[in-house]
Structures are given as C-alpha cells and as structure tokens.
Amino acid sequence: MALTDITRTEVERAIEECDRLGREGFLERYGFRRARRFLVAYEGRHYDSKAIIGAAHGYLPGQRPLMASEFSGGAQHAARLLKGLGFDILEGLPASALTHDELIDLVTSVKANRSSGAPALYKPITLLWAMGRALRGEPRLLPWSATEEALADLLARHGMRGEKQRPDYPIASLHREGLWTLHDYAGDVPTAHGDGKVRRWFAENQPRGGLPEPVYDLFRHSALTRLAVIDELLGTFFDGLDPAPLLAEVGLEDVDVDSPPRPTGSSPEQWLLTAAEYERGCRLVELREAQTHGERVSRTTHSPKRSQVARYAVLNRSEGRCENPRCTGQPADVTDRKLPLLEVDHVVDLALGGRDHPSQMVALCPNCHAVKTRGSTRETLREILLEVAMERHKAMETAKGNSAALRP
Template sequence: MTLTDIGAAQVMQAVEEFDRLGRRAFLERYGFGPSRTYRLVVDGRSYDSKAIVGAAHGHLPGQRPLKPSEFSGGLDHAVRLLTDLGFRVERSSAVEADAGADRLVERIAKLRVASTVGGPRLYQPITLLWAVGRALRGEPRMLSWGETATALRGLLGRHGLRGERPRPDYPVLALHRAGLWSLEGHTGEVPSAHGDAALHQWFSEQRPEGGLAAPVHALVAGSGQARVAVVGAIVERFFDGLDEVPLLEEVGLYEDSVADDPVHDGDAGPVDPVAAAAQYEKWCALVDRREARDGVRYRERTVRDPLRSGPARRAVLIRCGDRCENPECPGQPDDRTDRGLPLLEVDHVVELAAGGRDHPSQMVALCPNCHAVKTRGRSRDRLREILLEVALERHRRGPLPS
C-alpha cells in the first residue's frame, strides 16, 4: 500500500461519491471520523481530507479503501498527497476553536472535588456556572472579592443540594489551583482550599479581585458552541440525580441564547464552507449527547431544554445556507434583520408535545410565509410530510454553501 499511487482522478471519484452520499453516510461507509484540522476544498465545498484519501485508494484498480489506522491525515501524508496533486487544503479555524473547548471540557472532567454518598460536591460547578453566565451577558471578567463572595454565598445557599456550606473561598481557591480562576491584587502565595479560619482571614486581609482565567473567559464569552459544551459537561458530571434547572435559570444559562455567539457589527455574511461542516457536526453531537441523557432523565422537560434546542437551532441555521428549506417556497423576503441575517425561523416539523424530536433531523428553517402555511395553512398536513423528508435529507447531507 502506498499513497503515491493515488492520482487526481481517484480523488475526484471519492469527492463525487462524498457529494452523492452526503458527508455523514460517506464517513460511516469508510469508518472515518470528521477531520480535526485539515479540509480539502473543491469548487468552494469542503471535504474531510483523510477520508477522501482513504476512499480514493479504493478507486485504484485492484485496491481497497484504506482504514483510518493505516495512514496519517497530517501534513506528511494525506495533506501532502492532496497538495502535490494540485488540490487546495485549508486549516479550519473553527476546528481550532473546537479544540480549545475540548481541552476545557477535559479539564472540567479532571477537577478534584470532594464527594458525598449522593455524589460530588457542588462548590466548583456552581461557581463555574455563575461565571459562565456572567460571560454570556458580557459582564466584566474580574470582580471584587466582596461582590464575588456575596453572589456565591447566595447561590451555594439556594442550590447546594449536597450539603454545601455558603463558603465561596473553597471553590475559588480550588478553581485557582486548577488554572481556571484568576486572583489578582494580593500579596504572597495563594493558600490551598483546605482549612477554615485561615482561609477566611486570608480573603478578609487580601480582598483579591477574581474571575475566570482570561483564556477560559474569552472562550465561553465568544463561542456559543464552547459555552454549550462546557455547561453540558458540568451538568453531566456533577448533577446526576439532581435538578440543575433552577440553578441554570438563576445564572442565565437556561435560555436559547446560551448557544448564540455575541453580536458584532458586520457579523452577517456567508458561513465559511470549510468551517460549516465542522460546526454542524459539533452542534449535532451536542444535541445527540443531551438527547441520550434526557431519554432517561427529565423527560417532561424535553419540551424546553436550551442545552439541546439552542444547539439544534444553530445547526439548522448553518445547514440551510441562508435559504428557506421548504422546496415549494414561492420566495422568501429579500429584507434582512438588523444584523443582516435572512428572515428565517427555525421550526419543529412535529411539535415536541406531539412526540417530535428536538433534533436537526426533524427541524427546518422557514421564511415567515412558509412558517405561517406550515402552522395554520389549509395545506399544512401535506407540507409537514414534505418537510419531514426535507429535514432528514438535509441532515444527512449537511450544510449547503451560502
């Protein structure tokens, strides 16, 4: 087996197969996961570079497709082959951002926390969720110790469901040791999160300012995708058997906006096709994980679960390519929102209360006219049947170019 036997013709055969099957089915057929860093770009559309090379080998006379374990997708193998053949390969900035979120989720999974018979203590997760909520609202990263202590005492008192005392010094020091929290304006070494009177005295004397570490704050403030992943990881690890919703509501993380990126002038415009597929896969993975969890717990709340509905809505908006997904749409309005975004509404084809799924495979982006027809038009039953097929087919195919 040698990659150098593969030519441009075999690569294009694999690309055509990718287009015919759709990304998800193509990757499943050949056993590849999504590309983590590099994407092949052909005619403005992006493809998973390593999977394309593996499939292309199977188009050589008498050869079989290569398995992911048989070669590397990096610069010295798949990427070099494609660039030597004259193809364009790009590094995805969205994938790089995802890597930061993945690393943060890993750090949350490794946090050292005290345990009770019922499960892990909630000091650190309550503090993290409070800080993430502040980042979502664009509030300052650093706060005085007095403001921090007041806010956390109240939250720990109301939501410390495993016997947590209203002691904000414990979680702040533990998160500082874990590299997730900054403390500034103090002298000398920061103590460890052990003891009682000594900790209280240190904070009373030093009165440090504190908040999420700058890179962590920038990530959860600037990326809805990272924010949902982090909140989901905290909930899944620490709140098993508990009702986390009252806490999420109080800190402002139980709204669909938890998945939104911040609004900036000039944000509108087409999604980078190299990044769109990676973003769509990531949003769907978050939805799938939350759906698997809710299949056992809190089933009555699936009609309103922003940790699923927010990502699902974002995925559909990426997938639609700024166009109404009703194939019979007579023409969506040319006007746009104040951000310059198309006038589209994400809708569940089958209402959740009627047994529908809060998942991109059963959701569509509709212009206001088509949304009205689907909701209350005489032809709504026929249109819903069409839209169910469209949603599933679009989900399998992935994002359209804008």
C-alpha cells in the same frame, strides 16, 4: 535516582526533543496530556511541565523516561522542580497555548463532588456566574471580598443540594483545574479540602481572581462556547433540578440561540457561521451525544433535553431561510429581534431513534413545519428534508475542507 536529581541540563535536552518532535508528537511519545495549569516558559515558547520532567528523567545517567502512568508527582510538584532550576513557570493558560477545542474540554470536564450522592453545585454556580459577567463585559478579576459576597449570596439561594455559603471551596478547586486565576497572594493555594485551612488562607491573603483570560474571552465573544458550556453544565449537574432561576440571576436566561453570531443588521451577511465553527459545533454535539444518546428520564425535569449547540448550528447554516426546497414562501413577519421566523426540527423524532445532530435537523418556517408535522404529505416531505439535512451538513464540511486547502 529521584526527580530531584534532574538538573537544568536534562530539562533543556527534553525541551530540545519536544521542539524536534513537535508538541503533539512529544506528548504522544510519553503518554501525557496537554498541561491544564502549569507551563514552563523557555526562550519565548511554552512547554507542558509534567511531560518535560518525565522526559528529562530519561536523560539522567542509567535512567529511562517516566511515562504519564509512572509519574507520581502532580503538576504542581513538576512546576516546583522546574522553578527551582531557574525556569519561569506560567500558572494559568495563555490563549496561544491552547486551541479552542482544548479550552472547551477544560471547561466542560469539571470534576464534581458527589459525596452526597448527587453532584454538588458549587463549581457550576461559580462558572455560570463568571460566564454571565464575561458576557456583559464586566471586569475579569475581582477582589476576594467582592467574589466572596456575590458567590455566597448565589449559593444561599441556588444551592439546591445543601451547598454551604463557602465560595473558597469552588474557587480553590477551579484554580487547581486551571479554570481560575488568583493574584496577589503568598505561598501555594491550598487544596479544596477541610473548612478551616482554606477559609483562613483566603481570609488572610485576599487574592484577586477570576477566569483565565482565554476562557473569559471565549465566554465574552463566542456564542457557540457559551451554549456548549451551558449544555454541559446543566446536563452534568442539574439533572432533576430547575436551573432557570439561577440562569436568570446570572444573566444567562436568554442565551442567543436564535441570533446569528454577528447581529449587525437584517441582511444575509449577518449569518456568518463559518464552516470551521459549524464543524466545531458538530464535534461538541457528538461528544455530548456519545454520553447521552438513548437515555430517557421518567420524571419531569426542566433541564434541557436537546442540544442548544446543534440548534444554533442549524439556524445559522440556514442563513435565515427555510431549508425546505418546496417552501412556497415563509412569512414576511419577523421576530422582535428582526430575525426570520424559523423553527429547528428533528426530521427523525428523537423518540424514534433520531439524532440530536445537524445532519438530521433542518430550519423550517412555521408553514413548512406544520406540513411536516401534520400535513397529508408529511411522509414524503420528511424523506426530502432528511436528504436536505444531510446535503447541507456535507456542504458545510466540504466548505471547511476547501477553506483549509486555500490556507498557505
């Protein structure tokens, strides 16, 4: 039997099984990942289209379920089958369908075109431009003419690997990856292959488009998200290049690493990085660290070598106070943003095998930083600070556990 033999009855039985096992148990049973683009809507709930079709195949007479590794049709094929059976298909992911970490994974796992030997910059330029717009609160969706004009201009100036002025390519590709929504068009969006067909489709349809709403909201409101995405995009795509001019033009040259999440005043209450947010930041740092720890580059590069997310977590963990227990008093002066004068320090130097992780990092006032770096008692102080870093890190983990236990 073919997939086209599946009827609404088999699909509804697969949906019932998903409800019984729960989404994670259902996906684990059949070896599927969460949908990144197409969800089937049924009685107010959303389900992963490919996994539902794979399970539904097992309800056909004499057939078994199709595991993810055996599924020959893509997500769009599964969505088309379900739509033909009368199910509503949601293209683009609602905030309620994904966790924060899944959205981060979606943004930071963008596939790169490496046909020239190095990753092309089409998609990171597009995402950074859209992130800057979200940060400024500009409209999420734009007419195609406005998107085309803005991106063609950026690609012309910042396409440092010979990128052409063709915004249709990154938009079509990001759309297929679930990172761009398109509206007001006819037919299927073409794949990002071949100049003529893709260009003609966008020219003829003139779709409105932009980031999916949950991704836009994360870029708009979460400094942690912005830093994680910038870290990932620059580390993946801009090795050996200077992204500073691009970041300046899209309005991301001064991301709020040094600012607390809610800069509403100068009181300690503004440093409200929750334990859950701290843990999320550490998890993002660890994912990146697993890919890059121990790597060294021999050439000079303007790309960031250290995690902005880790620095952000430590600064906010400190609540604006020097983390050296022997501090004799940090300077009363503040920065132009009315924030404490603090510097994030790696207690164990990265060059000596230290980690770019909050468990080995502390926030120090300039005086304590100088003692730790050049003072005669620096070795003793380093031992103390390493213990402090671990204690502060464990305290945040404990706080998250306590808050989770208190939830009903």
